[in-house]
Amino acid sequence: MPSTTSADGTVIDFDQLGDGPAVVLICAGPTDRNSNGELAGLLAASCTVLNYDRRGRGQSGDTAPYSVQREIEDLDAVITAAGGSAAVFGNSGGAFLAVQAVATGLPITKLAFWEPPYIIEGTRPAVPADYREQQEKLLAEGRHGDMVELFLTKAVGMPAEVVAGMRQAPFWPYMEPTAPALVYDAIVAGDFSIPDEVSSIDVPTVVLDGGTTPWLTTSADAVAAKLPNAQRQTLAGQQHNVEAAALAPAVATFVTAG
Secondary structure: OOEEEOOOOOEEEEEEEOOOOEEEEEOOOOOOHHHHHHHHHHHOOOOEEEEEOOOOOOOOOOOOOOOHHHHHHHHHHHHHHOOOOEEEEEEOOHHHHHHHHHHOOOOEEEEEEEOOOOOOOOOOOOOOOOHHHHHHHHHHOOOHHHHHHHHHHHHHOOOHHHHHHHOOOOOHHHHHHHOOHHHHHHHHHOOOOOOHHHHHOOOOEEEEEOOOOHHHHHHHHHHHHHOOOEEEEEOOOOOOOOOHHHHHHHHHHHHHOO
16 A cells, blocks of 8 residues: 655555545544545545544554644645645544645645534533543553544543443454554644634635534534635434445545535
């Protein structure tokens, strides 16, 4: 599979498929690029898709120490591999990284966000102020499953009893190897509020949601309202774990539009 080398020497692996305007896909949470795999395949009908493993995930390296700037440099290396500029799709918390990357001046031509999980005060319980420290402690103790549980209950906001049941599901073991990257996501997210940089991002952007999770719809509305050049679109009935077949047409139409 293709790979590129970031500024600090970290090897970043990606899949490249399709032909057309370039779009880079950013994953988040306890996942690697496989979480965007079906979407990548569908987008490849009209786009050149680069679906990459962020550092510490999948087949990419993980050079210490971590910093958000190094993650931005990773994305820059992937965009360079795409030809020097590209649209960027941020899936959920992947939008957090995309916002910080475009604010630093990366050659991003368009942005597409699926339900960026910024937390608007009063819409749901806040993430604990020491969430990052809790994740770091669990990582030091090697408790990867508990890291995923903490993420789902405190960051995502799922009921504890639902997550307890999920721990018995067949898919759970696939999330645990990527759990250490949840510390990185916590650093990128900060206090989960919309950063001031959003108001200075003038590249064309589409903010998508499914209309089924009220706090995420409020977040999408708030982000779009702050962006100078944004569109809002709701894919009615879609859960946060959106179906690729529903998401791909909206992203492809936006990326390929003149």
